[in-house]
Amino acid sequence: xxxxxxxxxxxxxxxxxxxxxxxxxxxxxxxxxxxxxxxxxxxxxxxxxxxxxxxxxxxxxxxxxxxxxxxxxxxxxxxxxxxxxxxxxxxxxxxxxxxxxxxxxxxxxx
Amino acid sequence: xxxxxxxxxxxxxxxxxxxxxxxxxxxxxxxxxxxxxxxxxxxxxxxxxxxxxxxxxxxxxxxxxxxxxxxxxxxxxxxxxxxxxxxxxxxxxxxxxxxxxxxxxxxxxx
DNA sequence: TTAATCACTTACAAACCAGTCAGTTACAAA
DNA sequence: TTTGTAACTGACTGGTTTGTAAGTGATTAA
Numbered sequence: 001x002x003x004x005x006x007x008x009x010x011x012x013x014x015x016x017x018x019x020x021x022x023x024x025x026x027x028x029x030x031x032x033x034x035x036x037x038x039x040x041x042x043x044x045x046x047x048x049x050x051x052x053x054x055x056x057x058x059x060x061x062x063x064x065x066x067x068x069x070x071x072x073x074x075x076x077x078x079x080x081x082x083x084x085x086x087x088x089x090x091x092x093x094x095x096x097x098x099x100x101x102x103x104x105x106x107x108x109x110x
Numbered sequence: 111x112x113x114x115x116x117x118x119x120x121x122x123x124x125x126x127x128x129x130x131x132x133x134x135x136x137x138x139x140x141x142x143x144x145x146x147x148x149x150x151x152x153x154x155x156x157x158x159x160x161x162x163x164x165x166x167x168x169x170x171x172x173x174x175x176x177x178x179x180x181x182x183x184x185x186x187x188x189x190x191x192x193x194x195x196x197x198x199x200x201x202x203x204x205x206x207x208x209x210x211x212x213x214x215x216x217x218x219x220x
Numbered sequence: 221t222t223a224a225t226c227a228c229t230t231a232c233a234a235a236c237c238a239g240t241c242a243g244t245t246a247c248a249a250a
Numbered sequence: 251t252t253t254g255t256a257a258c259t260g261a262c263t264g265g266t267t268t269g270t271a272a273g274t275g276a277t278t279a280a
Contacts, residue, residue, distance in 0.1 A: 010145055010160070017216030018141055024215055026136045028238075031128055035120055044257060050120070055239055060258060069219060080247045081256040091218045098215055105134055105208055106127030108201045109179060138268070154227060165269055170228065190276050191226040 024071055024095070029054050029062050031099065034071065034088075038096055041087040071095070134181055134205070139164050139172050141209065144181065144198075148206055151197040181205070 071092040181202040
């Protein structure tokens with residue numbers, strides 16, 4: 001057990017971190033949802049209009065997952081018709097700069 | 111058609127960039143493969159040992175896809191037993207710093 | 221002679237992801 | 251009275267991803 005780091009080797013902790021990171025960014029719609037919430041709180045219906053290709057079911061399912069992960073916060077108002085707002089949590093805000101940068105990866109492959 | 115940018119809106123170009131970026135980083139194994147090739151060329155068998163949970167079939171399939179995407183380069187030597195090496199392409203090297211940072215997203219969710 | 225190494229390929233099955241479509245609640249407008 | 255709106259839910263289905271298991275060919279080591 002020496003103290004020398006072997007930076008090229010992926011260790012158990014890295015595996016966990018990567019797995020968690022992939023949960024947040026992977027999937028056909030997650031990044032789109034997050035980027036649309038980058039700057040402001042939005043209602044569910046607003047997100048539907050902004051990402052028209054996603055189905056209702058999947059959008060709700062993904063929003064739920066992102067809330068569970070702790071990237072988003074959800075606020076329901078007792079109104080009729082209902083109003084539900086989604087916004088970034090503190091964690092979500094913390095990772096936003098990186099998420100915005102991910103788009104730049106694509107630039108190398110167009 | 112005014113010239114004012116609305117930075118909060120995701121436009122067609124963003125969609126394309128994001129889609130391309132997701133091709134590179136998404137999937138259960140892609141990032142692992144890329145990170146193991148971050149610093150050095152490696153043989154196929156070496157990657158198998160470094161990522162023991164991935165099946166042979168999927169590893170080869172993912173390597174093939176990454177070569178096709180232009181992130182990796184493959185070199186086969188006419189030897190017996192065969193020797194095949196994988197390394198980052200120039201594009202791959204260009205996006206590496208960002209890929210390494212992605213792990214840090216996970217740190218917020220452990 | 222048998223087993224092992226290396227980089228694959230193929231057939232098949234299970235798991236996961238995403239999509240359609242119909243239905244729900246409560247009110248408001250036509 | 252019918253229609254519309256908002257935010258969902260659940261059944262069902264097709265498609266993609268991932269996994270399992272077996273086999274290939276050339277060569278060396280035991």
